[in-house]
Amino acid sequence: MRTLLLSFAIVGLLCGCSSKSDYGEARGIVCDATMNTVTIVTDDNDTLSFSTVATDKSGVDGLLLGDTAEITYRGKYEKGMGALKMVSYPQRALLGGDRDEHGCIGSAGYVWSEVSQDCIRVFEKGIRTESVRGDNRSVYIVFSPDSSQVELFFSDGQPNEILERRTLPSGGFAWNVEDDDTKNVRFINGLWTIEQRGEVIYWEDSAAADSSLGDWQERTYEGVLPAADTPGIRYTLTVRNREYSGDGTFVLAMTYLEAENGKDETVTYTGRRFTQRGSADDKDAVVWQLVADDGTVFNFLVSKEGTSLTLLNDKFEKPQSGLNYTLRLVQ
Structure with a gap:
């Protein structure tokens, strides 16, 4: 140390x-x-x-x-x-120290996709669908290059599922397997959905599918914030949203520096980003609330220029310790 x-x-x-x-x-x-x-x-x-x-x-x-x-x-x-x-x-681990058996860098948000035969960030390559029950679970749909297969990535840790494309008698396509309990991926009324036994269980957010809200835009913020038992926690936060929408999605990689036997450890969160108005000391402040798929909530105060984010507590208050809790825009 x-x-x-x-x-x-x-x-x-x-x-x-x-x-x-x-x-x-x-x-x-x-x-x-x-x-x-x-x-x-x-x-x-x-x-x-x-x-x-x-x-x-x-x-x-x-x-x-x-x-x-x-x-x-x-x-x-x-x-x-x-x-x-x-x-x-130079920092040791971010680009290579935590590669898996496929060479995918977990701390940078990459995972192996069987249908893509590549390391991908599902946040960027997949279509996010959310549980119709409102229980924060999500599934990303990733298509193979020729769209003959889809791979489902589950936020709750279930094993990935690969479905095959089939032509429907009424026209159009569905992706499933020959199994009574199969999941069906379909495009219905302008939204991607996942069905099981005739019931919709996941669907795409309508705002995410609404092209009238502008093109997709993506921003990444980074910073090393204080931690109790390590030299710090490296935050790498990427937010993705339509240009004219205050809501969107996010992926947050938190790398605990020298956490275990001198080695860094990374925890990754994905979920929804919501824009709210007002903090504890400024009713006009812009706050991004990040709600992860496992229910974890992060609150960030957005600077007026949008070039930095300050981590707030659950009462939307700034840290009182005087330590640095700010992430800065890097791209």
């Missing part, structure tokens, strides 16, 4: 020369960075911010959120003080 090393200045009594004890060092995960500043979260969950205007950056080859940074400074730490030198180390 990384440790925060703080050295306090010792004033020389007989000369003005600087000794090694005049310098301090800090090491942590980068949670925010601009052209002239950097903010890190240490192993002790301290959030430290430095100016990098006059910093020696010869040991930095690009700097990304989630990277590890070692910073040298002079004197007692103060927020926003100048960093003398900074060295960075």
Whole structure:
């Protein structure tokens, strides 16, 4: 585990020369960075911010959120003080450290699709359908390249099901298997539905299917937020919605840095995004409420420019700790 090393200045009594004890060092995960500043979260969950205007950056080859940074400074730490030198180390795990047997990167939201014969993000490639019972369960429908098969991805952990395309006597197609208990995927009244034994059990959200609400748009936000027992949690949140709709869907990957034996662990949530008005201290604030398929709820305050999100509690209140709880738009 990384440790925060703080050295306090010792004033020389007989000369003005600087000794090694005049310098301090800090090491942590980068949670925010601009052209002239950097903010890190240490192993002790301290959030430290430095100016990098006059910093020696010869040991930095690009700097990304989630990277590890070692910073040298002079004197007692103060927020926003100048960093003398900074060295960075790229994050370890996001792109490759958690590949499965097919080479799919779980922390980036990729899973193997048998009908696609590829690693996909069902959030992007699939059609989301939701339980008609309103119990937060969902199923993504993924078509093979020639549409001869569909693969069903269940949010409740059921094994994927692969259905074959069949021509209906009345015209059109259905995807199912020769089984009395088979599921039927059909396009009915402009919406994709999943039936079982003649009853609709999942259907596509009408707003998602309504092209009059504009084209699909997708945005991704990232940041490393404080955690109790790890150097931080890397949030990668992608939201997807029609241009003129306040609702949509999301996928959130939360990577707990050095969670188990020094290895990162990732938990992924998918679900619906709803836009609400008003927070605890601003009745005009825009808040995104993310309701995951397992019932977990996340609330994010949206900045006026839409370039950052701040995690709120269940009462729509901002954190009072003074630590960084902000995700920033990356694409």
